[in-house]
Amino acid sequence: MLFGLAGLGVALAADDSKHARAIVGATSIGLHLAGQRFGRNQERVSDYHGMKYMHGAGYDTSAAVTLQEKFVALSEGRKSNWLQGLFASHPPSPERVANNRAALAEFPPGGELGKARYRAHMAALFEDQQAYDLADEARQNIDRNSARALRLIEEAIGRQPRESLFYGIRGDILASQGRHGDAVRSYDNAIERNPDYFGHYLGRGLSRDTLGDGRMARADLERSNSLLPTPFASYKLGGYALADGQRVEAKRLFEAASQASGDVGTAARTAFVSLDVEDAPWNYVKAKPVFEDGQVMVEVSNTSGYDLVDIVLRVHVEINGESVYRRVDLSDLASGYYDVLESGIHYGAEDDVNVGTRVLEAAPGW
Numbered sequence: 001m002l003f004g005l006a007g008l009g010v011a012l013a014a015d016d017s018k019h020a021r022a023i024v025g026a027t028s029i030g031l032h033l034a035g036q037r038f039g040r041n042q043e044r045v046s047d048y049h050g051m052k053y054m055h056g057a058g059y060d061t062s063a064a065v066t067l068q069e070k071f072v073a074l075s076e077g078r079k080s081n082w083l084q085g086l087f088a089s090h091p092p093s094p095e096r097v098a099n100n101r102a103a104l105a106e107f108p109p110g111g112e113l114g115k116a117r118y119r120a121h122m123a124a125l126f127e128d129q130q131a132y133d134l135a136d137e138a139r140q141n142i143d144r145n146s147a148r149a150l151r152l153i154e155e156a157i158g159r160q161p162r163e164s165l166f167y168g169i170r171g172d173i174l175a176s177q178g179r180h181g182d183a184v185r186s187y188d189n190a191i192e193r194n195p196d197y198f199g200h201y202l203g204r205g206l207s208r209d210t211l212g213d214g215r216m217a218r219a220d221l222e223r224s225n226s227l228l229p230t231p232f233a234s235y236k237l238g239g240y241a242l243a244d245g246q247r248v249e250a251k252r253l254f255e256a257a258s259q260a261s262g263d264v265g266t267a268a269r270t271a272f273v274s275l276d277v278e279d280a281p282w283n284y285v286k287a288k289p290v291f292e293d294g295q296v297m298v299e300v301s302n303t304s305g306y307d308l309v310d311i312v313l314r315v316h317v318e319i320n321g322e323s324v325y326r327r328v329d330l331s332d333l334a335s336g337y338y339d340v341l342e343s344g345i346h347y348g349a350e351d352d353v354n355v356g357t358r359v360l361e362a363a364p365g366w
Helices: 025-034 040-056 062-077 082-089 094-103 115-127 129-140 146-159 164-176 180-193 198-210 214-227 231-243 247-257 262-279
Strands: 285-292 295-302 308-319 322-333 338-346 353-364
Touching (some): 040 062, 115 129, 146 164, 164 198, 247 262, 285 353, 295 308, 308 338, 322 338
Antiparallel strands (some): 285 295
16 A cells, blocks of 8 residues: 555655656665664664653553564565564564563553544544545556546546545656646646645646646646655756756756766666866866877777867976977867877976976767
């Protein structure tokens, strides 16, 4: 179940190269949290204090034992779901069950379990469970059968018309069908019900961009990024900034988006490098002097990861205290390659020679 009791905030997941509107930055946050590890003693102390505070608040501490028992049983299946990330950072174990059971002597059971209050508060969600299941199935069918996906999400909306995520999914489905005007209206409905969810603005911004409404698209993408920065919104905003001549801002946005994997990250890295290689070519091209048969040569290396063209260097040579400058040009240099160029400056065997090099210009080779 995607949307149920734990997943309302991170609903949309998809391949960024095909469905960028479904990129959810919270996924990367979850992966980061899943990468944390806690020691056995830290877990023991945490469990102990948890039971201490449960007892002090009047709750039944036996639930701490049964919960860990349930976690141990679930962890044995190791299914790919939201619990896997939790177990990665807080692994359940029979040892934790035993520790909690031993702590019952200090914090005896008998307090409140809160089942009735829990059921009362969750009643509405339980009633809506079928609607969320329909929405989950609709999302999974966007690529396979968008017509069926649309029928499913309409049924989900009919069952629970207040849920903003359903209208967001409907917008995604309509956009996948090329119906961007209808998609915008569906995102409008989603935003009306929840104006603080970034994904609705991201989807609407992308549809508006496709419709050619750049001003409104940019506003939506900026709003989306203010709520939760995502690589695709940053990449698109970088394009808008560059079109407006805001080169520094464009580079900042492209660099932020370049941290992503997949097609968006690759495109953003290429866009950033295409600007930065012109602003700071020395970060991508390395030059060092080479002395050969009485002539100062220059070894030029392309460390950028991209093919470069129109490389210009300056060579400064001091021979017995006299300065000589030369410009050295290289029309193109493939990524990972180097070339040795003549400077045209010669010296004698007895001369005192000092050489400095500087990369002045370079341009992307695409």
